[in-house]
Amino acid sequence: DVQLVESGGALVQPGGSLRLSCEASGFTFSGYWMSWVRQGPGKGLEWLADISEDGSERNSGDSVKGRFTISRDNAKKSLYLQMNSLRVEDTAVYYCARSSGFNLWGQGTVVTVSA
Amino acid sequence: QAVLTQPSSLSASPGASASLTCTLRSDINVGTSRIYWYQQKPGSPPQYLLRYKSDSDKQQGSGVPSRFSGSKDASANAGILVISGLQSEDEGDYYCMIWHNSASVFGGGTKLTVL
Numbered sequence: 093d094v095q096l097v098e099s100g101g102a103l104v105q106p107g108g109s110l111r112l113s114c115e116a117s118g119f120t121f122s123g124y125w126m127s128w129v130r131q132g133p134g135k136g137l138e139w140l141a142d143i144s145e146d147g148s149e150r151n152s153g154d155s156v157k158g159r160f161t162i163s164r165d166n167a168k169k170s171l172y173l174q175m176n177s178l179r180v181e182d183t184a185v186y187y188c189a190r191s192s193g194f195n196l197w198g199q200g201t202v203v204t205v206s207a
Numbered sequence: 208q209a210v211l212t213q214p215s216s217l218s219a220s221p222g223a224s225a226s227l228t229c230t231l232r233s234d235i236n237v238g239t240s241r242i243y244w245y246q247q248k249p250g251s252p253p254q255y256l257l258r259y260k261s262d263s264d265k266q267q268g269s270g271v272p273s274r275f276s277g278s279k280d281a282s283a284n285a286g287i288l289v290i291s292g293l294q295s296e297d298e299g300d301y302y303c304m305i306w307h308n309s310a311s312v313f314g315g316g317t318k319l320t321v322l
Contacts, residue, residue, distance in 0.1 A: 137302055139311040151309045193243050197252040
């Protein structure tokens with residue numbers, strides 16, 4: 093099956109760090125740009141960052157620039173999001189998605205930032 | 208002003224057609240933009256519906272019924288998702304997205320109610 097499976101979500105205190113993972117299967121992972129998108133409670137979708145097929149190019153949104161870092165390991169067919177200096181407002185469901193029009197999404201992993 | 212603006216809610220009757228609009232900020236030309244549409248139901252990740260730039264540059268998502276279609280209103284600088292023959296299962300949140308300045312940008316979403 094073609095799928096993306098996120099993991100790593102947790103309850104973390106403000107100022108803390110967390111690393112999310114996304115494992116791909118059923119397609120040629122190394123042939124696609126990949127993205128992270130989040131959705132706060134009762135809110136809309138917010139694109140966070142994307143990364144090129146070989147990891148040489150990255151883009152990120154203003155709300156996470158300097159705090160979150162996207163990376164990938166094509167040998168492991170995995171995408172990562174390193175999140176530092178977490179804030180309460182980072183509480184959300186975090187999705188990984190295939191960037192080709194976001195035509196494939198994972199089920200999401202929940203990150204809760206709270207004291 | 209937001210890059211993409213969507214009405215927060217829309218109601219329509221079963222069997223009718225619904226037009227969901229996605230208005231681009233005035234400095235972004237809808238005519239040259241590829242607009243992507245997604246459907247999201249509670250507790251589930253977004254699902255890709257379609258992409259529309261023009262009648263010669265469009266793509267339907269895999270398994271997406273043909274009663275979902277895209278169009279544009281150049282005079283309003285807006286992309287439109289048209290859902291014909293509305294069914295109760297079409298209820299949900301709908302998001303548009305464009306690629307702008309090396310970032311993927313989502314609209315705030317429209318909650319569609321079929322009643």
